[in-house]
Amino acid sequence: MTDAIFTPNHFRAEREGDWARLETLLNRVEKGSARKLTEAELVELPRLYRATLSALSIARETSLDADLIGYLEQLSSRAYFLLYSAREPWGRAVMRFFARDWPVAVRGMVPEILLALLLFVASAAAGYALILADPGWFDAIVPPGLANGRNPQAAVQFLRGTLYDAPGEGGLEVFATALFTHNAQISILVFALGFAFGVPTMLLLASNGALLGAFYAVYLPKGLGWGLTGWLMIHGTTELTAIIVSAAAGFHIGRAVAFPGERNRLSAAKAAGERAALVMIGVVVMLLVAGLLEGFGRQLVRTDDGRFAIAAAMLALWTVYFAFGGRRRGSPR
């Protein structure tokens, strides 16, 4: 009873070298970057992967060596994920994000953006109307720490000072950084809460809108409405846009989870999640800009005209960028 020509011994002896080679290449790629491999090794990697994969198929059908099959199984999976999940280099990914992915993703959620904008404006109007009708509402809407004495009973002179006075001391950079990190954290929270079908996102957005309306109710009746707009909008055209967009991103995933439409829930959630994530990276970038404008720009530019010029320029920039950025020439998208 001699061994037949085709036996597992031959099978293993012939291929073991390839497997070991694949293992060392995988180890090197996982330790460092793929750039450490030479040209020849880069060509070799997929070949070794396919050889291992076919060895796995053969082993499953012809061999009863559980250890060998298990080994081939994990080696193939490792190689598979390394080869098929390779990402493009950072530099190119960043370029593509700004050139196409971000504006395209924002355009993919226009209905949600309109909804968020409507909700924000409506709650601002509600906050404004409530306080004009009964100033007692002010304390309910605006936390005392935030109001800082800017309430309906404040004198005109004091309010004017809050808009145009030079900042008391230095430390603008700390102020700007604190604003940025705080706002960005809130916007990420607003986005993540969208997962709960968007309801908490609506609440947060509405409370922010009401806050804005409340301050208008303090300044507008004293003839400072124009000044407040300049004071707010120098960064607000960027910041409020970012907040509305982040709420829209939250609605977008909430909508996909609640009403997946024709696709199944998981794939709808995945598509929405990826688009929303791109938008959120952009939101963080926008809030960084807004933080700089609020921390430095507003304290250094203290005339209405200057503030409005910056506000309008930023608004135009974002609108044009989101409306036209990343469109391919000659194609409708």
Next chain:
Amino acid sequence: MARRAKVGLARRLVTPEGVALDLRLASGGARAGAFVLDALLMLGILIGVSLALVAFHVGFGAVLGNFLIVIWLLGFFLLRNFYFILGESSGRAATLGKRVMKLRVVARDGGRLTGGAIVARNLMREIEVFLPLTFLAYSSAQGIADQWTAALGLGWTALFLFFPLFNRDRLRAGDLIAGTWVIETGRRRIGADLMAKGADRRIDFAPSELEVYGQYELQRLEDVLRRGEAGAMAAVADAIRAKIGRYDEPGDQAFLDAYYRALRRHLERRLLFGRRKRDKFDAA
């Protein structure tokens, strides 16, 4: 057996080459362990950098005070939001905690793990981890009436925190919207070739003596041989001897090695003819 594996953590992925790969999802415990490791590491980094900045401040005076505050604020923000994103963007698609627990993130459809997916799954930690923490801090700082609010809030956020335990794929809220899941990536070495080892001592077995077992028993025997514990080998050898009625070979190791080789050769030959005998009850 097979049905239990289906609803358990075993999953199947068919590669573009048409070969099915068996994956194993990470258990809830492994995920939690990896997260705790990462959280501890983040805490360690936070404390370390803070102390370094304070030391720097003390050493160089107040000139750079504001600058240090800016660094701390930005550092805190980056650490909180980008630690996980950065870790999972690496080639191994795993943070340090996941690496220690031998896990990695992959796209559920087996395709590319995009940057968008990584960002999406990690921004969700805001409601899964930091929101419960906020409510926890809030509840310990407030009066009775607000404690109820906080308790309700905590209960609500616990929904997100324990989300992975309520679905069979162990998806976090973040995994759900990113289209990802987390799998085990144990590395194993290739074992010795049991067919080559000690082939010089050959004991002949009659076909009837090899008919009594199937693939399942063969692989249990393989397991015992690879572990090589004398006690287990003696027990198994006794069982086989009793089953086939062969008492002429006294050495347990030699007997089992020879029987394994004979049985495997026998079963593999049948396998080549398309007949797989799964276990001793399989009549095929």
